[in-house]
Amino acid sequence: MKSNSNLLPRPLQGIIPPLVTPLLDRDKLDTAGLERLIEHILAGGVHGLFILGTTGEAPSLSYRLRYEVIERVCSQVKERVPVLVGITDTSFVESVNIANKAQETGAQAVVLTPPYYFPAGQPELLEYLKHLLNELPLPVFLYNMPSYTKLVFEPETIWAAAELAGVAGIKDSSGNMIYFRRLQILLKDHPDFSLLMGREELLAETVLLGGHGGVCGGANLLPELYVELYNAACSKDLSKIEILHERVMKLSSAIYNVGQYESSYLKGLKCALSCIGICSDFMAEPFHRFRQAEHDRIQQYVKELGIESEK
Amino acid sequence: MKSNSNLLPRPLQGIIPPLVTPLLDRDKLDTAGLERLIEHILAGGVHGLFILGTTGEAPSLSYRLRYEVIERVCSQVKERVPVLVGITDTSFVESVNIANKAQETGAQAVVLTPPYYFPAGQPELLEYLKHLLNELPLPVFLYNMPSYTKLVFEPETIWAAAELAGVAGIKDSSGNMIYFRRLQILLKDHPDFSLLMGREELLAETVLLGGHGGVCGGANLLPELYVELYNAACSKDLSKIEILHERVMKLSSAIYNVGQYESSYLKGLKCALSCIGICSDFMAEPFHRFRQAEHDRIQQYVKELGIESEK
C-alpha cells in the first residue's frame, strides 16, 4: 500500500506550485493549455505539483473534470516530481473517492482542508481526521485556509495529527505568521513533518527561519523566480533574497490586485497566464474572466514585470 | 418544461420541514427510518418538504446518497405535498446535475445557497445566479445562511433576482429579523415571491407581520406544533400564539443546546428522533451521534416536552 509515496521526500521541501486549472468552457478542460502549463512549471525546477487546490478552483469543478485533471496531470508528469492532489470536500465519502483516484493514477499524496460547510469543533475535527486516515491510500497534507473554510486547524490539533500515521505535513495559507512559528516550535520533534507556506509573500522568511518551502501561486507564471528565492533562502544569501523577495512582492501587488473582489487573485493569475500564451483565462463559476479594461492592466503589468511569453 | 412545478403554490406558504436524513452507517440510508419520518411529518399537516438542506446534512453526503434520498422521498410523497430539493454546491455543474435529478423524479422546486467556498462579490453572485437559472429545470428558492456559507444574499441582490423568471422565493436562516423585514418592504410588488423563515424561534412573528411561513427543523419531531402555530399566526390568534410560541422556544432551548459545538442542533434533533423511535441517530462525518450522557439528557427533554413515541 501507499507505493506511490516512495517518491515523496520526507519532509517534502521546496517549491510546490498550486496548479491553475486551464478551462476552455464550462466543464471543459483546456488540455493543450494544461500541457503547456505543466511543462512551463516543471522547466522552472520546482519540487512538486499541487493540483485541485484553491488556485486550481477545485471546489468549483465537477467531479468528472477533477478526475480528468488528476489523470492528465499524473500521466504527463510521469513521476518527474511528486504530485499532490486536493481532496478537500464537505463529504467524507467524496474525499475518499478522490484520494483513491489519485492513488490509482500514480499521485504521491493528497491535501485536505477541514470540511467547510458545517463548523466543526476541534475535537470533532480530530475525530473526523482519524476516521479519514483509516480510509486514505496516500499520505495527507493538512491545509489551513481559514478565510475560505471558516475553520482553523488549531496548532494543538495539528500537533495531535502529526502523531498519526499518514499525516505528512501542513500547508498554511492563513497569512498569520505567528501561527506558523508556533507550529514550528510544537513540531520540533517531528523532523519529517513538512511545514509549507501557502502565501508566496512570506516564502523568504519562512525558509530563512526553518520552514520547508512554499506553495506559490505565482510559480504558475514564473516558476524559476520562486525556486531561486527558495534556494537563496536555503543558502541564507540575504542580498539575493532581498532582490528576489521584492520581485515576488511586486508581482503579487500588481497581478493579484486588479479586480475589486477576493477573486482578484484567481482572475489576475489566469489572465496573466493567457497574456503570455500558456492557457485560456476561462474561469469556473461563480467567477468569470476579466473584462477588457482589467485584461489590459494585467497585460501592462506582465510587460512591466518582464514576464516573457511562451514561444 | 417545469411541469412538476404546477403543484407548487405561488407564493408557497406554510410549514415546510427541512427533512433530517436518517442514516444507518456511513453512506448508508436508513430507509425504514426515512419512511417513518416522512409519514410522521406528513401526518402533521405540513405544506411541503425540503430535502437535502442543512438539517439534512446534505453537504456531508455523497452524491450517490443524495440521489437515493431524492428518489425515495419523491416516490413516497407521491405529490401529497410539494418537495423542494437542496442543490447547494460549490460546483455549478453539480448543482445543475442535482436539479435535473430532482426534476426527473418529480420534485417541485430546488433550493440554493450561494456557492460557499470562494467568497464572491454580490455582482459576481448575481451573474452566477443568472447563468444558473438558464440551466435549472425547476423554480428555485434562494437560501440565505451566512453563518455557514460566509456569503449573504444582500437584499438588493434578492430584489434583482426576484425579477428573474424562475426565482420563487427565499428561505432566510440568518436570524437577522431586520434583514427579513427589509426584504418584505423591497419585495412588496412581488406577491408571488415567497418569504420563508428558516429559524423556528421566529416563526410566530414572521407570519404575524406578513411572512409566508417557515422551514422549521423541529417539525421533524412535532410537525403539528409548527402547523398549529402557523395557523394561529395566520388567524392572528394572539393568545394561542403565545402558548405555542413558548412551546417552540422550550423545544429549541432544550433539544438544540446539549452539546458544546454548533453541531448541537443537528445532533440533538437526530437524537430526539431516535428516542421516539423514528429513525437512527447515526450522523454523517464530520459529526457523530451523541454519547450516552448527552443522549440521556435528550431523552429526558423529550419526556418533559411530552413528545410521544411512534407506536
Added chain:
Amino acid sequence: MKSNSNLLPRPLQGIIPPLVTPLLDRDKLDTAGLERLIEHILAGGVHGLFILGTTGEAPSLSYRLRYEVIERVCSQVKERVPVLVGITDTSFVESVNIANKAQETGAQAVVLTPPYYFPAGQPELLEYLKHLLNELPLPVFLYNMPSYTKLVFEPETIWAAAELAGVAGIKDSSGNMIYFRRLQILLKDHPDFSLLMGREELLAETVLLGGHGGVCGGANLLPELYVELYNAACSKDLSKIEILHERVMKLSSAIYNVGQYESSYLKGLKCALSCIGICSDFMAEPFHRFRQAEHDRIQQYVKELGIESEK
C-alpha cells in the same frame, strides 16, 4: 441612596428615544438645538429619554461635554420622564464617575455596554459587572451592542446579572431576534426586568410578543410615530400595527441608508433633524456631516415621509 430611581417604573416600558447630541462645533454643544430637540421628543409622549448612547455619539465626546449634556438634559426634563444616562466606557473608574454625575443631577438610571477595548470572557465580564454594581448609585440597564463592542452579553450572563441588585433591564441592539426571544424565556421569573429593543425595525414584533418597549433612534424625528406603534402593539391592534410598522421601515430604509459607511445612520438622522429645523448637523469626529448631495437626498426623503418642520 438611589432616591432618583423612585421615578423609574419597574419594569420600564414604552418608547425611550436615544437622544442625538446636537453640536455647533468640535466640543461645543448646540444648546438651543438641544432644548428644541428635548421638547420635540417629549411632546410626542415618550416614556423616557436615553442620553449619551450610540445615537448620542457619546464615545466620541469629551468628558466635559458629556457632563454638560447630563446637566442640561436633567435640568430641562425636570422629571417629566425618567432620564437614562450612558456610562459605557473602557475605564471602570470613568464609568463610575459618569454614573455619580448622573445621580447628582437627578437622572434615574444608567446604561452600560461591556467595556469594549479588551475582549473579556463571559466570567470576566460578570465579575466586572459585580464590582461595578457595588459602586453605582443608580440602577443599570445592560446594553447589548456586539457590532460596536465586539462583546456579547451572553444570555446566561444576563440571566446571572438579573439576580443582582441594581440591574433593571437590557437594551438589545444586536438585531438577533432569537437572542431576544431567549432572554424572554430565561427571564420569565423576573417580571421587573425590562426587555427593550434597540432596533426600531423590530419594535412592533418585540412588543406584540411580550417585550417592554424600544429605544428608537427615529423617535428623535418622529416621536409620536413610535409611541403610536408601541400603543398599537400593546393593544394588539394588528391592522394599525401594519400601517405604522411600514412607516417605520420606510423611514429607516430612506433616512439611514444614504451614505456608504456604517455612519449612515448617525449622519442621516442628524441631517434630517437639521432639515426640519431642530438642531445643527455638526458631528463629532471621526464623522462629519453629509455633503450637499447627500443632504439633498435626505431633504427629499424628509419631504416624502411627511416629516414636518418645527415652526
Added chain:
Amino acid sequence: MKSNSNLLPRPLQGIIPPLVTPLLDRDKLDTAGLERLIEHILAGGVHGLFILGTTGEAPSLSYRLRYEVIERVCSQVKERVPVLVGITDTSFVESVNIANKAQETGAQAVVLTPPYYFPAGQPELLEYLKHLLNELPLPVFLYNMPSYTKLVFEPETIWAAAELAGVAGIKDSSGNMIYFRRLQILLKDHPDFSLLMGREELLAETVLLGGHGGVCGGANLLPELYVELYNAACSKDLSKIEILHERVMKLSSAIYNVGQYESSYLKGLKCALSCIGICSDFMAEPFHRFRQAEHDRIQQYVKELGIESEK
C-alpha cells in the same frame, strides 16, 4: 513647536517595549514598581519606551492615572531614551488632551489606533487623521491593532498618511505579515517612516527583511533578550538569531498561554513581573490577577526560562 521630538531618531529603530502599568489597587499606581520596571528595562539597552498602550492597559485606566503615568515616566526616564505616549481614544478631544500632556512633560512622540467604537470607513479615518494632525504637538505613530479596534489602517491609508507632516511611522500588531510586507513596498520612498512590529514572535524576520524594530511586551521581563535578537537581526547573524528567536517563542508559548481568555497575555506578563519582584500583579478592570493555580504555573515557567529575580 515639537521641540521634544529632536530626541526622536527618524526613522525610530530598535526595541521599544510597551510598558506594563504597575498598579497597587483600583486607580492607584504602584510607584515603586514603576520605578523598578523602568530601570530594569532601560538597563537592557532598549531604544525607547512606549507607555499607555495595550500592554499598559491604557483604555482601562482613568485619565487621572494616565496623566500620572506620563509624568512619572518622563520625569524618571529623563530623556535617556525617547518616550512614546499612547493617545488612543474614542474621543478626538481627549486624544488631543493626552497628547498635550505628553508634550508638556517632555515625551517625544504619541501613538494612535483608529478610534474604536464607531466603525469608520477608510476615507472617514483619513479625514479624522488629517484633522487630528492639525492639533497634535508631537509626531504620531499609527498603531494597527484590528483584533481590538475592529478597524484596520488599510495600507493605502497608511501610504496617504505617510505624506502628511507629523506621521512618524507605524506599529503593526495584526500578526498579518503580508500586511507588513505590503507596507514596506508601499513606503519604500519614505526612508524616515518607521515600520515597527508589534508582535515579538515576528521580530526576527521583521528586522532581517528590512523592518525597523519591535514593540515587544516580553521586553518588560527580559529586555536584553529582545535587544540582542534585534542586534543579531541587524547584523544578519542567522545562527544567533535562531537561538534567540527560539527563546522568544518559548517565553511567548509559556507565559502568555496560561489563562483561557484573550487576557492571558496581560495577566501572564504582569504575573511574571511580580514573580521576579518587579511590581504588583494587580490589574485594571475588567481583568483580575491570576489566582493561585495559574500563578504557580507562571512561577514555574519563569524558573524554567531562567528569568532572574531583581535583587
